[in-house]
Amino acid sequence: xxxxxxxxxxxxxxxxxxxxxxxxxxxxxxxxxxxxxxxxxxxxxxxxxxxxxxxxxxxxxxxxxxxxxxxxxxxxxxxxxxxxxxxxxxxxxxxxxxxxxxxxxxxxxxxxxxxxxxxxxxxxxxxxxxxxxxxxxxxxxxxxxxxxxxxxxxxxxxxxxxxxxxxxxxxxxxxxxxxxxxxxxxxxxxxxxxxxxxxxxxx
Amino acid sequence: xxxxxxxxxxxxxxxxxxxxxxxxxxxxxxxxxxxxxxxxxxxxxxxxxxxxxxxxxxxxxxxxxxxxxxxxxxxxxxxxxxxxxxxxxxxxxxxxxxxxxxxxxxxxxxxxxxxxxxxxxxxxxxxxxxxxxxxxxxxxxxxxxxxxxxxxxxxxxxxxxxxxxxxxxxxxxxxxxxxxxxxxxxxxxxxxxxxxxxxxxxx
DNA sequence: CAGTTCATGTAACTGGTTACATGATTCG
DNA sequence: CGAATCATGTAACCAGTTACATGAACTG
Numbered sequence: 059x060x061x062x063x064x065x066x067x068x069x070x071x072x073x074x075x076x077x078x079x080x081x082x083x084x085x086x087x088x089x090x091x092x093x094x095x096x097x098x099x100x101x102x103x104x105x106x107x108x109x110x111x112x113x114x115x116x117x118x119x120x121x122x123x124x125x126x127x128x129x130x131x132x133x134x135x136x137x138x139x140x141x142x143x144x145x146x147x148x149x150x151x152x153x154x155x156x157x158x159x160x161x162x163x164x165x166x167x168x169x170x171x172x173x174x175x176x177x178x179x180x181x182x183x184x185x186x187x188x189x190x191x192x193x194x195x196x197x198x199x200x201x202x203x204x205x206x207x208x209x210x211x212x213x214x215x216x217x218x219x220x221x222x223x224x225x226x227x228x229x230x231x232x233x234x235x236x237x238x239x240x241x242x243x244x245x246x247x248x249x250x251x252x253x254x255x256x257x258x259x260x261x
Numbered sequence: 262x263x264x265x266x267x268x269x270x271x272x273x274x275x276x277x278x279x280x281x282x283x284x285x286x287x288x289x290x291x292x293x294x295x296x297x298x299x300x301x302x303x304x305x306x307x308x309x310x311x312x313x314x315x316x317x318x319x320x321x322x323x324x325x326x327x328x329x330x331x332x333x334x335x336x337x338x339x340x341x342x343x344x345x346x347x348x349x350x351x352x353x354x355x356x357x358x359x360x361x362x363x364x365x366x367x368x369x370x371x372x373x374x375x376x377x378x379x380x381x382x383x384x385x386x387x388x389x390x391x392x393x394x395x396x397x398x399x400x401x402x403x404x405x406x407x408x409x410x411x412x413x414x415x416x417x418x419x420x421x422x423x424x425x426x427x428x429x430x431x432x433x434x435x436x437x438x439x440x441x442x443x444x445x446x447x448x449x450x451x452x453x454x455x456x457x458x459x460x461x462x463x464x
Numbered sequence: 465c466a467g468t469t470c471a472t473g474t475a476a477c478t479g480g481t482t483a484c485a486t487g488a489t490t491c492g
Numbered sequence: 493c494g495a496a497t498c499a500t501g502t503a504a505c506c507a508g509t510t511a512c513a514t515g516a517a518c519t520g
Binding site for chain 2: 060064067068070071072090091092093094100129130131133134135136139140141142143144145146147148149150151152153154155156157158159160161162163165167168170172173176177180192193194195197198199200201202203205206207209210213216219220223224227228233234235236237238239240242243245246249250253254255
């Protein structure tokens with residue numbers, strides 16, 4: 059359900075076309091916490107119109123014909139009701155952390171380090187954008203919107219600090235001590251070695 | 262594809278049943294960055310077995326019959342190749358931020374504040390678990406796994422700091438200035454008022 | 465005038481969840 | 493002895509993406 063709602067949310071700023079909405083999600087604020095493809099957007103807009111949450115109008119905008127969607131009264135009401143319902147806790151799916159937390163002791167950490175370096179570059183990019191964007195003199199950002207941008211900044215800065223920390227720990231080989239009350243690690247490593255036909259320590 | 266891989270990842274620690282894996286994702290480390298339901302787990306395990314990445318064995322464990330899955334050589338190889346491929350940047354979908362960034366100026370912020378308070382409680386819970394878990398004397402956490410836990414800690418602490426900050430800003434009504442070069446906000450607010458049939462400022 | 469961007473859409477596919485079915489065992 | 497938990501599985505459903513189809517306008 060909340061995909062439809064996030065469409066209403068985008069439309070609450072100003073009437074937009076499907077194409078506009080996609081680009082909104084691509085390089086704007088909304089994109090930081092949500093995303094959607096054309097294959098979702100157009101059918102959903104159609105559905106929302108049939109159900110009376112939005113209406114559409116053809117409009118010429120700099121020589122191009124666009125189909126703009128605008129909220130109806132019902133649409134505004136639905137949108138604001140949605141705003142007032144408690145949001146679900148986000149389900150995080152991050153392959154980097156999934157991989158990192160299963161990186162076993164005698165695996166080569168060079169690849170892991172390069173994953174971290176890649177993430178660092180990507181997050182720096184986004185951070186750059188996030189810092190500049192509310193001051194670019196073009197985009198509309200509400201006062202409350204500024205708070206969410208502030209969060210994105212803090213989150214990314216924290217992540218980057220952690221990445222740097224982790225890279226240097228990995229490079230120096232000064233890993234913290236884990237927890238292994240049952241001696242699981244020894245078994246794990248030998249299961250791996252046996253399966254892969256390795257002798258002693260891995261290269 | 263990477264759902265299958267995260268199954269291999271879980272199995273890399275020790276042979277497990279479908280049920281074990283589910284609970285692993287529910288209250289353990291893996292659950293912080295990934296999740297999966299029975300309806301995925303069992304069919305995938307079956308498929309992975311057919312393709313030769315894992316094999317299964319019936320085993321009695323404290324009076325209960327379990328079907329444990331274990332990695333084959335092919336399974337280990339596939340798992341470690343996957344570990345070495347660069348992870349995709351995570352797509353964040355967080356309803357709280359989606360809602361917050363579309364919260365318009367003349368909407369009542371009481372609900373928003375209660376959303377933030379709810380998120381605070383939830384994140385505090387998780388933080389408590391994250392802090393205690395690598396010292397609970399039960400679970401296995403590798404040295405590198407400790408780093409990812411450290412990240413979860415830092416992220417949650419940052420989030421909580423931001424939440425407190427934001428709640429007090431909202432309560433005091435001392436919102437930062439936004440950016441509105443084209444006067445979009447005035448139009449937005451009047452579009453809303455007209456649609457909803459409101460007169461002047463909202464209650 | 466060829467290639468890119470703007471613009472709208474659909475159909476096939478994928479990847480997952482929800483709900484259901486089933487049964488053994490343990491706990492209060 | 494009834495409820496909860498352990499344990500495995502399937503079928504129906506749903507929500508999304510990818511790839512495709514199409515065409516106008518603008519750009520070099």
